[in-house]
Amino acid sequence: MSQPRYVADPDGEVRTVQLDGLALLFHRPSGMTHIVAPPAPQILEALRLGPADIGELLGRLRAWYDFEVDEDMEALEARVAELEAAGLVARL
């Protein structure tokens, strides 16, 4: 079974402001404001490069940041699921 692939809204649809190490996001399509902690902003940034499954997403994040491999897979899935529930990430 193929892995689900995820996509995030383009940069222009989400206004991001950093305050105190947290990111405030204004999501234009929904009009909602979100307050998120790392690695959520980094996940959104990586998904803006194009659709990706969890493995590809982890690869992108590891290229930028210091991510452990195995144990992060599950944690990353959980973070992406939270962003999906918040409407900031969609499944293709």
Added chain:
Amino acid sequence: MKHQLSLRIGTVAFRIGSAWSAPIEALRQLYRDYPEPEDGLCDFTVRLEPENFLRRWIRPSVAIQGDYILPDAAPLSLAHGLLAAEMGMNLQMALGQKRFLLLHASTVEKDGRALIMTGESGAGKSTLAALLGERGWRLMGDEFALLDLDSGRLWPFPRAISLKNGAIRVMEEEVERDRFGPRLTGTPKGEIRHMRPNRRAVEAMDKSAVPALILFPRFGEAQGLRAVGQAEVFMRLTQASTNYVSLGRPAFDALTKLVGDHPAIAVDYPDTEGALAQVETLWGELAA
């Protein structure tokens, strides 16, 4: 309407109409130094009407009507007509104001810079602002801070200060008698007495100020200070806003700038005089 009054509070013009003369006379007295709307145009209309035909005379009961209404709002007795008018004006602002981000906060100004105080009902923001307004600061408003979406400046809205319960005596000892409205007892919020802001506040009602410091006062606690993280400040101010969601992106931009550019402190205090001294100290350290 049979009885009417138009007046301007800061940049906002109201027309208040009433089926009875008493609430309009009380308002006219309370707001006697306030200007009429320029060019006669009003932003908001408030109407005080009988709950039904007979209730104009028999146990008169005031329903608040206007451009914006809360359909389930309970009517007030005519003895509380002034309160109904004030509530009606607040309601129009809270639901209808589109030019400013409205924060449920009091603001006072010194040297063109504004102190914002926000907190839950009973936290003392209104009383502190009223007292500071008599002791060297300019009162900009005790109920709503109006944040300009473009410039980030704060605009005054110096309506009559709504003093509740213990705060009434505190201000009666501070302020001349003719600035008070009638004592309203047995209202849904306990005892209420309105107080007209002083001449300085009224004369400067067109003068905006730049924000400088945000405080979250809390009355009745042991004295304590805590720096509040910016994300928490942002969250608390969105909760304190009546129109953040409806204004969308401009409100997000204005509020993130306000929070990002200014310090915010939670102030717990056991007594009002101590709080005033604390405010002056914080202002000297953080804003001056």
